[in-house]
């Protein structure tokens with residue numbers, strides 16, 4: 247007879263473990279926790295529920311409590327596992343983080359080399375080598391490793407004391423958790439620059455602008471803002487990078503030259519900038535500066551000069567410091583990136599989502615080697631001299647057409663107007679009136695309270711927004727037309743075949759009469775065209791809530807569309823209500839007329855949403871486009887929630903930063919599937935769907951024994967609906 251199998255380590259109670267079993271299980275848990283951490287922090291895609299993760303951590307710590315020698319210096323229990331929500335505590339630098347002196351001309355560089363020669367008393371002809379490295383325009387960071395394991399990250403601060411941003415830095419893939427290779431000194435402080443690429447900066451700012459949120463000035467500020475997030479899970483969503491180039495406290499030195507240290511840091515697992523060179527003479531230093539300057543615009547990140555460092559570390563030591571900079575290094579800056587020129591005109595660009603952005607048309611001027619004719623003016627308030635926070639900027643000076651302005655190419659990105667030269671303001675300078683009509687379509691453009699951005703309301707017909715709106719119109723939760731996705735919208739719009747929603751439904755008819763048939767297009771055949779037309783026909787009947795959602799009215803997501811459809815039985819009723827509504831004038835006691843109050847009192851619909859509905863229907867272009875659409879389709883009653891879904895009748899709460907859907911989408915999806923969505927967790931809650939950064943609700947759910955799901959688990963539960 248076979249002996250019964252011993253229980254597997256992973257199911258064994260900690261109390262029943264032998265030392266060997268404990269060691270194995272401890273290692274297994276460590277690996278598993280690390281995989282989850284990596285998924286959570288670096289890839290931003292959690293792989294287990296928080297409850298499961300906590301259970302792993304608890305077991306890991308329980309093993310260490312019983313077998314203390316397993317708690318080594320690099321034990322996970324010594325580290326901050328989950329991003330704590332906190333202020334930043336101070337860290338005193340073991341070795342101060344100093345700055346560099348600047349050189350602005352070739353002579354400055356020659357003087358620098360000469361001073362070093364004299365100081366070291368070098369004989370003529372004695373070789374003097376420097377490393378020449380790009381000067382990265384980011385923020386400096388000190389990373390402390392003990393026994394090869396990352397323990398602390400600190401910003402530069404005042405050079406002596408910085409801020410503890412360990413949890414934030416831990417979210418960066420490029421910063422190694424453990425140093426590679428043998429012979430790692432017990433204490434290592436590696437220093438370098440955290441930066442963001444220009445492309446990532448532009449992308450992030452575009453999103454911020456569309457959301458009407460604070461704009462960052464340049465990649466460096468953006469990197470700093472991204473890093474100094476109290477909630478490290480926000481940092482995790484920002485693409486930050488790192489280059490190592492210096493060090494602080496080192497218990498032993500692994501090399502005796504700067505170049506050797508750069509190689510060592512690379513070998514230990516840090517990214518180092520690949521452009522650095524050895525320069526054996528002033529000429530070579532200057533050549534490097536020149537060459538890097540030429541390539542600068544093509545680099546993915548901003549640099550603002552190059553840094554020369556004496557290669558021999560023993561010589562560095564002899565040279566020491568003057569005040570707060572080393573004598574053995576210097577930053578050779580690139581020419582100023584500012585210039586003054588005349589503002590000829592201001593043009594308005596309309597973005598995909600209808601945001602009106604002012605662009606300065608300038609008398610061409612060369613800034614940092616590039617001819618600039620356009621510059622960003624951000625928004626209406628910026629022109630008036632008001633900052634994002636409502637406080638005056640530039641001392642409250644507005645920008646007028648005809649003004650002489652200072653422009654800045656903020657680190658190779660879109661140039662900006664940063665100041666006005668008031669002494670040069672001509673009498674003829676004209677105050678700029680920001681348009682209240684969309685220059686692309688003539689619809690009125692409105693600005694919501696507390697919003698910096700003015701937006702076009704002619705969503706359905708505005709050429710600048712058409713593609714985006716059509717894409718929304720055919721999307722899954724709106725008209726859901728199969729085989730009519732982004733690609734088709736783009737192509738049909740480019741060919742002038744589909745410019746507004748109604749055109750989708752007249753496409754087949756027009757095709758019949760046309761000589762240029764759809765089926766003759768590349769990628770189409772008889773069957774695919776028939777399928778497309780069938781799919782369109784299948785959506786000629788549409789539930790009211792989907793129609794309202796599909797119109798793309800600002801603030802009307804699926805939930806609000808459903809609420810409106812619950813209250814107003816037809817689209818005509820909604821239109822008439824919106825047209826009849828007069829919002830409050832702002833005078834005391836004026837609450838708006840009855841129609842406004844009814845719209846505003848619709849369950850769940852607040853003032854901002856009601857206003858957006860009124861603005862939409864007030865725009866004649868929209869009413870006309872809607873009328874053309876209504877000729878083609880039949881609107882049916884509100885879609886009833888599904889009763890056959892796995893979550894029908896259940897109560898669901900969403901919390902944390904959802905990543906695959908917006909909160910509104912999540913709520914609408916749950917409701918469509920027949921679930922009730924609640925705002926807080928109680929005994930009655932069936933599921934808590936928690937994204938990263940979930941806090942008190944998660945604790946509450948644990949207390950009540952509520953099932954907690956990640957976003958992915960939620961999708962699995964509802965069958966990927």
Ligand code: IVH
Pocket residue numbers: 343344345346379380381382383384385386439491492553572575577
């Ligand atoms: S060496 C003792 N190397 O420039 C000084 N600094 O103005 C050690 N920087 O605070 C700094 N790239 O933030 C050094 N390759 C590089 C650099 C670099 C950018 C920044 C760093 C420093 C500032 C000095």
